[in-house]
Amino acid sequence: MVNPSPARGGESTAPHILPNEMEHDLDKRMATPPPAPAGSDVIADVVGDFGIWQLRTILIIFLCKIPAAWFMACIIFTGPELYPGSEFTCDTSYLTSSSNSSFSVSDNQCYVLDESTGTSSECEQFTYVSSFDSLIMQFNLVCLRDIFVAWTQYWHLFGVLVGGVMGTKMMLAISPRSTYCVGAVAQILCGVVTGYARDFSLHCAFRCLSAVCCAIMFTAGQAIFADITAGMHRIGAIILYDTFWSIGVILLPGLSSFFNSWSLIYVGITFPTVMLILLLYWTPDSPRWLLRHAADRFSIDNVEEIVREGAAINDRTFKIPPDFRLQLEQLSERLKAQPPPAPWTELWKGKRAKTHMVAAHLALAFFVINFMGMLLNIRSFGRDYLVPNTIAMGFSEIIGCFLALHFTLKHNKWKWQCAGVFNILAGILGCMGWIFTNADSMDADLKVSLWMIIATIPKAAVSCAQSMILACMNELMPANKKQLFVFSVVTWARVWLLSAPFFNVLRKIDTAMSLTSYCVFSILGGICTSLLLTPRISVSPVVPHLEPSNTKEQSPLNAPVWTVESDVNNTRL
Incomplete structure (x- = not known):
């Protein structure tokens, strides 16, 4: 009810609202909260970009890289070189x-x-x-060791290629957490069969299947932690993902020392995956994947439970809005309504698109060949030095990952050029092995130390550039092209990765030959990486020019702000 009240001098005033009507109107507004903005993301608002909940999930998922590294590098210790005449x-x-x-x-x-x-x-x-029952002895491969070791390694890398594609396609219908679990269970079964296969062809087949399972696990795992983190925390997590791969490389010599048979080594590197399955209890599923594929209210309930748990662990329950459920439903509808990704041919269109496509595909191909092949190449430096050389390679990979993180955080504008120049210089250093390769009078320990110095520096450079490309290459494309671009670059690189084991056969010509081939790849990859440049587009707020209402001197607080339109074409080299 509105009661007009007389004003002084006969002037009319605004109507007064009774207190009970004000209270009723306030209750009504509180009962119907305003809808969330169209571009808002309630999940990110509630759990935050990074916290204890994300850290716990990341550390659990990172562990899957350790058995993946073991399955790839175990050939160093399951098939060591045997000395003719004595062994x-x-x-x-x-x-x-x-x-x-x-x-x-x-x-x-x-x-x-x-x-x-x-x-x-x-x-x-x-x-x-020999006191160690090696794979070489099992299949009588002593005289064809190099080519057959390369052959079995080829099938492992083929499994990584297939597993990456299979994991990506599985997540179109199965949630990332379920995909991860399937990969872990299958990897345990295939790993045991790989170790006890008594036919070489069967061994290669199940080694391939084990690699498929490993690739499914770390592909699905990355999808989970990339979904619950944001901003630089997400980039940092992807960059440091390979550090646990390197930890697995460092731990492999110690693990292998407990067994006197190649079959037992396979059992030893397989069963720690059981622990990863148990840790899935504390690993959430991808909330946005669940919302995108939500078919009923139970799916929304599951996401709400996941996000509320994350908010409680991160001590952010105060961020949960009153209409939390409604905002989750709205987010689900927006995710379902997203347009499909652009076709592959569209990746070539746009400013610098062709340069980025060619450079990114070639750079990652060069780096993954180098990353895997150079680790296996340490066998060229002698069986007696396998343990320290393997550990040194693992530490150099970790250093490279942290260098990539440093370049990204501190030199983000020119991070690609920093990584590229580092690889060019490190590759040139690695080619210097020809100086002392024929120095037979040199002390054996000193010679191996020099080999490792000129091998670990390029290894760190490759690790730096590879982790940076994997974490940041989606910055090179618009939003609707990112996912397909990343898939295309990674799949292309893994196809060329199949050739990595066969470059190690060049050591039959000279130890410096195989190392030089990888260092040439490092130089070429560095050149391609230097051609990448993240588009820098900043939006300056437009401040309207306000005319002063009087002739008094205008306050600096009200003075017009002159803005400069950002140069969106500054990505040209």
């Missing part, structure tokens, strides 16, 4: 010889010479004298 000899008893025939064996124990006819043939039976 294996050719057994000529299988030859049916006449009374006037005699046989001699070559120094490397791989060829048998029939002295009566002058013909030679490959040795088919060996006698082993």
